[in-house]
Amino acid sequence: MHATRMSPDLIVRLRRALPYIGIYAGILALIAIFLFPILWIFGLSLKTRLQTFASPPLFFWQPTWENYEAVLATASFLPALWHSLLTAGGAVLLSLVVGTPAAYAMARVSFRGKATIYYALLMMRMLPAIAVLIPMFMLFSSLGLQNTTISLVLAYTTFGLPLVVWVMRSFFEEIPHEIEESATIDGASRWAIFLYIVLPLSRPGMMAIGILCLLLAWNDFLFAAVLTNNATQTLPVLLASYSTADSGVDWGQLSAAGMLVVAPVLIIAVMAQRHLLAGLSAGAVKG
Amino acid sequence: MSETALQMTSDAARSPHIDVTTQRTSSRRSRLADVLDRYFHITAVAPTVIIMLLVFGAPLLFSFYLSFRGWTATRSLYGGGLVGIENYRLLLTEPAFVASLVLTVIYTIAVVASEMLLGLAVATLLMKDVPLMRLARSLLIMPMMMTPIVAALCWKLLLDPEYGFVNFLIGSKIVWLGNTTLAPFSVALVNVWQNTPYVAILLLAALRSLPTEPREAAQIDGASRWQVFRHVTLPALRPAILVALLLRTIFEFRSFDNVYVMTGGGPAGSTNLLSIYTYALTFGQFDFTMGAAASWIMLVTCLALCALPILVFRLTEPR
Numbered sequence: 001m002h003a004t005r006m007s008p009d010l011i012v013r014l015r016r017a018l019p020y021i022g023i024y025a026g027i028l029a030l031i032a033i034f035l036f037p038i039l040w041i042f043g044l045s046l047k048t049r050l051q052t053f054a055s056p057p058l059f060f061w062q063p064t065w066e067n068y069e070a071v072l073a074t075a076s077f078l079p080a081l082w083h084s085l086l087t088a089g090g091a092v093l094l095s096l097v098v099g100t101p102a103a104y105a106m107a108r109v110s111f112r113g114k115a116t117i118y119y120a121l122l123m124m125r126m127l128p129a130i131a132v133l134i135p136m137f138m139l140f141s142s143l144g145l146q147n148t149t150i151s152l153v154l155a156y157t158t159f160g161l162p163l164v165v166w167v168m169r170s171f172f173e174e175i176p177h178e179i180e181e182s183a184t185i186d187g188a189s190r191w192a193i194f195l196y197i198v199l200p201l202s203r204p205g206m207m208a209i210g211i212l213c214l215l216l217a218w219n220d221f222l223f224a225a226v227l228t229n230n231a232t233q234t235l236p237v238l239l240a241s242y243s244t245a246d247s248g249v250d251w252g253q254l255s256a257a258g259m260l261v262v263a264p265v266l267i268i269a270v271m272a273q274r275h276l277l278a279g280l281s282a283g284a285v286k287g
Numbered sequence: 288m289s290e291t292a293l294q295m296t297s298d299a300a301r302s303p304h305i306d307v308t309t310q311r312t313s314s315r316r317s318r319l320a321d322v323l324d325r326y327f328h329i330t331a332v333a334p335t336v337i338i339m340l341l342v343f344g345a346p347l348l349f350s351f352y353l354s355f356r357g358w359t360a361t362r363s364l365y366g367g368g369l370v371g372i373e374n375y376r377l378l379l380t381e382p383a384f385v386a387s388l389v390l391t392v393i394y395t396i397a398v399v400a401s402e403m404l405l406g407l408a409v410a411t412l413l414m415k416d417v418p419l420m421r422l423a424r425s426l427l428i429m430p431m432m433m434t435p436i437v438a439a440l441c442w443k444l445l446l447d448p449e450y451g452f453v454n455f456l457i458g459s460k461i462v463w464l465g466n467t468t469l470a471p472f473s474v475a476l477v478n479v480w481q482n483t484p485y486v487a488i489l490l491l492a493a494l495r496s497l498p499t500e501p502r503e504a505a506q507i508d509g510a511s512r513w514q515v516f517r518h519v520t521l522p523a524l525r526p527a528i529l530v531a532l533l534l535r536t537i538f539e540f541r542s543f544d545n546v547y548v549m550t551g552g553g554p555a556g557s558t559n560l561l562s563i564y565t566y567a568l569t570f571g572q573f574d575f576t577m578g579a580a581a582s583w584i585m586l587v588t589c590l591a592l593c594a595l596p597i598l599v600f601r602l603t604e605p606r
Contacts, residue, residue: 026412027423041441101331109328128541131582135346158343190327219434221544236436243440258437269432273425
């Protein structure tokens with residue numbers, strides 16, 4: 001009987017390790033539940049058509065990039081990628097350029113109607129998007145902007161602006177007043193102070209909120225589905241059309257396309273994790 | 288993190304910000320710069336307000352107006368005239384709509400409750416300071432960052448009855464998404480999978496910002512781990528829990544993307560959430576006025592759903 005002869009030292013050490021074993025088992029279970037589905041689809045994207053339908057599923061195989069090549073070679077993927085980049089980039093830029101001065105004014109100047117504007121912005125972010133989608137679609141149609149990238153950029157800017165104002169305002173409030181005060185005494189104007197002193201200081205905050213706005217625009221399906229057509233569709237719309245097609249869905253290619261859409265997002269998410277967390281409470285990640 | 292959210296409530300009560308008052312030296316500056324400076328707050332805020340009003344506010348009000356208009360396929364959009372609350376009456380007496388409304392409310396409550404409970408459990412686990420925890424935390428962010436369409440796609444393949452991995456794992460041929468009893472659960476599960484990390488991360492940040500002394504004191508006084516959690520940690524987490532609860536309620540109530548891709552509202556309307564119903568009504572049947580009415584019912588229901596936790600939290604506020 002080994003156990004009885006185990007040295008007391010070892011028993012103490014084992015007992016100390018026990019909670020750790022529990023914690024790590026829990027973490028492993030979590031990672032399995034939350035990451036395995038993504039990994040499995042990544043695996044599918046590296047399989048040939050025959051291998052994807054193997055039963056029981058293959059766990060070891062010679063990976064192939066042919067699905068990615070096939071997806072990138074389809075006529076619709078690269079244009080959709082381009083439109084996704086264009087709309088997301090445009091929306092981020094517009095939200096930041098328009099929203100940052102507003103956030104700064106709200107942080108530093110007291111004026112009438114400030115609270116009203118602030119809460120109205122927050123309310124707008126919280127309303128079910130579909131309530132504005134219908135008239136927004138009609139608005140853009142009547143302006144002759146239907147199916148243009150501009151309409152989508154404007155729509156996504158209305159997602160982003162409340163967030164920019166919310167997050168950047170609290171960011172500006174944390175910058176000490178003294179810096180701006182001394183600049184004021186030196187005769188600098190408000191706009192000059194904002195542009196040359198405050199903005200350079202707020203780069204981290206703008207990074208964080210920029211990434212959140214980017215995610216919002218990149219991940220959206222509903223607005224893109226309504227406000228674009230085949231010529232201007234973004235990646236989520238293209239993917240949805242793949243998956244709702246009844247026949248001839250190639251699992252490998254579908255997975256590869258999906259991975260191409262989420263890869264940038266996942267890389268940014270893990271790399272800019274700390275920045276992201278700052279803005280998460282603003283309800284930013286999901287549309 | 289929760290602080291930013293809480294500011295929302297405390298800001299109104301706070302004293303006005305100290306204004307950096309300027310001693311104007313206008314002689315040295317151009318008139319334009321002077322005007323820009325005097326009206327700094329207006330020039331800074333106006334673009335945001337204008338964009339939000341034109342692209343968001345005006346359409347919102349217009350949809351309210353639309354919801355009181357009639358429309359028929361034979362006439363132009365504005366040919367229908369005002370019909371009062373007829374659209375609302377028709378919708379609320381339409382069994383399919385009422386079913387969708389009930390389904391959405393039940394779905395939202397069930398999904399949010401699961402996300403909150405699981406998220407809290409995950410957050411307490413992620414709280415432990417052991418080696419590699421940082422890595423685990425950043426890996427767990429991944430599902431919630433995923434494009435919902437792609438997440439739905441992944442799960443559609445995983446839940447495939449014939450070749451899906453889930454059925455391989457449990458060794459059966461269950462039809463997860465094509466079955467009226469199972470489909471709502473499958474769809475809910477995918478949403479819980481995707482958004483639990485979000486709740487966990489929110490609560491984790493709140494947990495980490497709590498002072499450790501009260502917990503340690505309670506432990507020294509002989510409280511069990513559960514008692515410490517129940518009577519010390521949980522009450523301190525209330526604000527963060529409320530914020531997470533509200534955000535999740537708002538976003539689950541409008542769930543569209545992944546459900547639309549996985550089931551399209553079917554089979555037989557078993558996953559026909561309000562957003563999908565409204566979408567089909569508006570962009571499938573092109574009934575814009577009825578769709579507008581549906582979206583306003585949705586909006587009001589969502590506000591009512593959000594008021595519920597706020598009320599409960601107010602009433603049970605510890606003194």
